[in-house]
Amino acid sequence: MKAYLSFFRIRFLNNLQYKVAAWAGMATQFVWGGMYILLYSAIYSFSSSPKPMELDQLTTYVWLQQAFLALIMLWYRDSGLFDLILSGDVAYELVRPVNLYPMWYARLLSQRLAGVLLRFAPIIIVSILLPFPYGLSAPASLPSFMLFLGTLLNGTLLTVAYSMLISISMFRTLSAVGSLTLFGILSEFLAGMVIPLPLMPESLQKILMVLPFWLTGDFPFRIYTGHIPVQEALGGIMLQFLWTAVLITAGVLWLRSIKKKIVLQGG
Amino acid sequence: MIDVNNLNKSFKVYKRKNGAFGAVRSMLRPDFEYIQALDDVSFSIGKGEIVGYIGPNGAGKSTTVKVLSGILVPDSGTVTVGGLVPWKDRKTHVANIGVVFGQKSQLWWDVPVHDSFELLGDIYRLPQDKYQKNVSMLTELLDLSDLMPVPVRQLSLGQRVRCEIAASLLHEPGILFLDEPTIGLDAVSKLAVRKFIREINKEKGVTVILTTHDTGDIEALAERILLIGKGRILYDGKFGDLKKRFRGSRTLKVHFSNTPCGIPMTGGILNSRVMENVAEIEFNPDVITASDLISYISGLFQITDLEINTMVAEEIIAGLYREYKI
Amino acid sequence: MKLYFKYMKILMRSQMQYRSSFLMVALGQLIYPFPLYAGVVLLVGRFGEIGGWTVPELTFCFGSLLISYSIAEAFARGFDLFSHMVRTGGFDRVLVRPRSTILQVLGSRFELNRAGKLAGSLGLYIWAAANLDILWSIDKVAVAFFMAAAGVFVFSGIFVLAGVWSFWTISGNELLNILTDGTREMARFPLDVYKSKIILLFVFVVPIASANFLPLLYITGKALENRLLYAFSPLLGLLFIFPCLLLWKTGVRHYKSTGS
Numbered sequence: 063m064k065a066y067l068s069f070f071r072i073r074f075l076n077n078l079q080y081k082v083a084a085w086a087g088m089a090t091q092f093v094w095g096g097m098y099i100l101l102y103s104a105i106y107s108f109s110s111s112p113k114p115m116e117l118d119q120l121t122t123y124v125w126l127q128q129a130f131l132a133l134i135m136l137w138y139r140d141s142g143l144f145d146l147i148l149s150g151d152v153a154y155e156l157v158r159p160v161n162l163y164p165m166w167y168a169r170l171l172s173q174r175l176a177g178v179l180l181r182f183a184p185i186i187i188v189s190i191l192l193p194f195p196y197g198l199s200a201p202a203s204l205p206s207f208m209l210f211l212g213t214l215l216n217g218t219l220l221t222v223a224y225s226m227l228i229s230i231s232m233f234r235t236l237s238a239v240g241s242l243t244l245f246g247i248l249s250e251f252l253a254g255m256v257i258p259l260p261l262m263p264e265s266l267q268k269i270l271m272v273l274p275f276w277l278t279g280d281f282p283f284r285i286y287t288g289h290i291p292v293q294e295a296l297g298g299i300m301l302q303f304l305w306t307a308v309l310i311t312a313g314v315l316w317l318r319s320i321k322k323k324i325v326l327q328g329g
Numbered sequence: 330m331i332d333v334n335n336l337n338k339s340f341k342v343y344k345r346k347n348g349a350f351g352a353v354r355s356m357l358r359p360d361f362e363y364i365q366a367l368d369d370v371s372f373s374i375g376k377g378e379i380v381g382y383i384g385p386n387g388a389g390k391s392t393t394v395k396v397l398s399g400i401l402v403p404d405s406g407t408v409t410v411g412g413l414v415p416w417k418d419r420k421t422h423v424a425n426i427g428v429v430f431g432q433k434s435q436l437w438w439d440v441p442v443h444d445s446f447e448l449l450g451d452i453y454r455l456p457q458d459k460y461q462k463n464v465s466m467l468t469e470l471l472d473l474s475d476l477m478p479v480p481v482r483q484l485s486l487g488q489r490v491r492c493e494i495a496a497s498l499l500h501e502p503g504i505l506f507l508d509e510p511t512i513g514l515d516a517v518s519k520l521a522v523r524k525f526i527r528e529i530n531k532e533k534g535v536t537v538i539l540t541t542h543d544t545g546d547i548e549a550l551a552e553r554i555l556l557i558g559k560g561r562i563l564y565d566g567k568f569g570d571l572k573k574r575f576r577g578s579r580t581l582k583v584h585f586s587n588t589p590c591g592i593p594m595t596g597g598i599l600n601s602r603v604m605e606n607v608a609e610i611e612f613n614p615d616v617i618t619a620s621d622l623i624s625y626i627s628g629l630f631q632i633t634d635l636e637i638n639t640m641v642a643e644e645i646i647a648g649l650y651r652e653y654k655i
Numbered sequence: 656m657k658l659y660f661k662y663m664k665i666l667m668r669s670q671m672q673y674r675s676s677f678l679m680v681a682l683g684q685l686i687y688p689f690p691l692y693a694g695v696v697l698l699v700g701r702f703g704e705i706g707g708w709t710v711p712e713l714t715f716c717f718g719s720l721l722i723s724y725s726i727a728e729a730f731a732r733g734f735d736l737f738s739h740m741v742r743t744g745g746f747d748r749v750l751v752r753p754r755s756t757i758l759q760v761l762g763s764r765f766e767l768n769r770a771g772k773l774a775g776s777l778g779l780y781i782w783a784a785a786n787l788d789i790l791w792s793i794d795k796v797a798v799a800f801f802m803a804a805a806g807v808f809v810f811s812g813i814f815v816l817a818g819v820w821s822f823w824t825i826s827g828n829e830l831l832n833i834l835t836d837g838t839r840e841m842a843r844f845p846l847d848v849y850k851s852k853i854i855l856l857f858v859f860v861v862p863i864a865s866a867n868f869l870p871l872l873y874i875t876g877k878a879l880e881n882r883l884l885y886a887f888s889p890l891l892g893l894l895f896i897f898p899c900l901l902l903w904k905t906g907v908r909h910y911k912s913t914g915s
Contacts, residue, residue: 082824082830085830086830086831086832086833087830089830089833090830090832090833090837093833093837094837094840097837097840097841097849100849100850100851100853101844101848101849104706104848104849104850104851105698105702105705105706105848106702107850108704108706108707109702109703109704110703111701111702111703114701244679244682244683244686247683247686247687247690248686248690250690251690251693251694256690256691256693256694257694257697257698261697261698261701262697262701263697263700263701266697340913341913395747398747398750398751399750399751400747400750400751400911401911401912402911402912416911419750419753420753420754421753423750423751423752423753424753426751428748428751430744430747430748433743433744433745433748435748437665437666437669438669439668439669439670439672439673440665440668440669440672444665444668445665447661448661448662448665451657451658451661452658452752452753452754452759453752453753454753480672
């Protein structure tokens with residue numbers, strides 16, 4: 063356990079060095095957030111149909127999405143890990159006296175946490191300062207806020223378990239880009255990152271809410287805005303645990319079966 | 330052929346701080362310092378010479394090569410290569426040079442070698458007959474005929490380096506820059522590469538500038554060496570002279586029955602090191618003969634075994650580095 | 656030009672060495688436009704319309720845009736991924752070859768798999784074109800053609816700018832995504848839906864509007880005055896490439912004074 067923790071620490075500190083990337087990431091997130099808010103506020107002001115979410119709830123949702131993007135991006139690629147597999151240097155990882163799965167899990171997790179730590183504060187601060195209803199509103203209540211933090215972290219564990227599957231699939235297809243674009247595009251839609259889940263038709267929402275994707279971001283963000291009341295969140299939390307367990311088990315088993323018949327590239 | 334006068338180049342280097350706080354702080358106010366990569370460097374190289382360019386990592390070797398090949402513009406100083414200023418007229422200049430960056434491939438990874446060669450022929454606008462002539466000449470000299478239809482990624486390192494060198498000579502450059510050409514090669518490939526470099530130097534009169542850490546390369550190829558350290562040229566002269574300079578020094582390796590606390594100095598001993606019950610003593614035979622030294626030592630300690638070495642190239646270079654403290 | 660085709664030939668042969676992964680990527684690219692299409696349909700289904708545009712109009716807009724994007728990606732990707740070339744020292748190699756750096760970088764990559772995205776977008780585009788409530792006259796076809804062409808040039812120009820960035824720093828590629836992906840994402844909708852002055856940026860600075868709502872207003876017959884201006888708006892996008900190439904030259908000069 064100690065090995066994984068110190069591995070996590072090293073990667074975490076190392077990732078904190080990427081300051082230019084962090085500035086750039088923040089700038090991107092501002093632009094992205096602004097773009098969606100422009101779009102939605104324009105749509106909201108010209109449409110007379112009933113709104114599934116208030117505009118300020120929606121903008122809050124969008125800003126949270128941007129601030130915590132590093133935690134919820136499903137297609138996030140750890141190019142270092144991919145290079146490792148593609149170049150065959152993964153052999154070095156295999157000879158270390160630690161288990162590959164937790165080591166890589168720690169690696170991916172540290173990357174996301176470092177990424178979010180460098181980015182979220184400025185985005186939150188600036189978006190709070192924006193005028194209503196374009197900025198980030200206060201959480202619905204204190205319990206909502208606490209629950210938001212808990213479910214967001216819980217969701218991150220799920221996200222990392224999912225990225226692990228994508229990384230492991232690299233052994234198989236050896237095409238990072240291929241599996242990434244394919245799954246990235248689909249999962250992003252399923253997670254409500256193309257358009258937020260509440261804006262989708264009810265029937266589609268029902269299906270998506272069984273799948274794991276919305277649990278990473280959509281779920282905590284809607285708890286924050288009060289769109290999902292605290293007392294109704296229990297089911298989602300259980301589902302988060304369930305899916306995390308399922309994805310981690312799948313990843314561990316998959317990696318184990320691959321290691322047995324591993325063909326090292328370039329070795 | 331190559332004239333370098335008072336060349337200077339400095340780089341801005343960003344300093345990073347440790348820890349989470351440091352990362353945030355350096356995000357707000359980056360710290361940087363200037364390092365002088367080249368400090369008043371001057372030398373000239375004649376046509377048909379082979380020059381070994383040596384120095385520790387970060388001494389300025391690759392900066393010099395980059396300036397000479399037109400990749401980098403210096404801060405001050407003048408450079409002419411074959412009458413041209415490398416960074417002024419890039420396309421004309423580079424048409425006359427060949428560059429092998431060690432460990433970096435210029436060949437297209439996934440296609441057969443001859444496809445890469447053909448594309449290079451087009452890049453250098455070689456007429457068909459000249460291209461054919463050069464390819465067959467290089468194929469023969471480097472024994473490439475079996476490798477030509479193989480995709481580059483399937484070649485061994487030694488085979489690939491041979492192809493890389495051929496690739497950088499396709500356009501008959503007058504000057505060849507070799508950056509660590511033999512790094513990682515097995516003994517047979519190393520010898521083949523060295524032999525080839527000698528051949529094209531002799532027969533085609535190609536000027537060769539060779540940066541290397543492999544003293545075997547220098548011994549086999551370079552009559553003249555340039556030593557650079559901390560951006561300054563420290564030694565420019567014949568490798569043979571260096572050998573003479575260090576020939577004076579030889580090393581006696583003595584095994585003792587128990588561990589001595591140190592070798593007491595006496596006239597002629599230049600340096601001594603004690604590890605466990607073995608001592609390495611560097612001495613000047615002009616001052617103290619080997620037999621005198623041995624009897625001096627045996628008078629002090631119980632000797633179980635001994636060997637005596639003359640200095641090899643590696644030690645000469647190491648001696649140079651020590652002498653200039655780089 | 657001849658050399659460029661040689662480059663493409665060799666790159667295509669390289670990619671064909673990995674047939675299964677090529678197909679995988681192409682497949683991923685093929686489905687790429689459809690979630691976006693679903694997003695448009697869902698939003699219109701929820702709110703009735705977006706900025707007064709119908710589903711076929713919106714689809715035509717982003718279909719055309721993605722056609723441009725996939726073509727630009729296929730050909731000019733070398734600039735987009737240029738930071739990699741700088742990092743690995745590949746650009747030093749470019750500089751020691753007696754050919755134009757632009758040609759060599761352009762020739763360093765050719766992404767044939769973008770044919771997948773092109774095919775998917777083309778499918779949606781044709782469907783949308785057939786369902787637009789207009790009569791396709793010669794002039795409209797021509798404007799539609801130049802609309803897509805302008806998109807290719809604007810995106811290629813943006814890729815070149817992304818490459819120029821790498822001359823100064825190889826980190827911060829994410830910032831470049833603002834330019835590349837940001838422009839693409841923003842221009843997915845006819846820019847006037849944003850009802851914001853920000854679209855002036857996309858008319859005069861990064862003129863993606865010339866491959867977006869400006870010609871679209873002409874094609875759909877929504878432009879009532881100054882129709883010629885709208886018809887010729889794609890010209891703006893075509894011209895965008897020139898300042899980008901100038902900046903590239905500045906970047907090369909900077910690189911040569913600092914190294915990597």
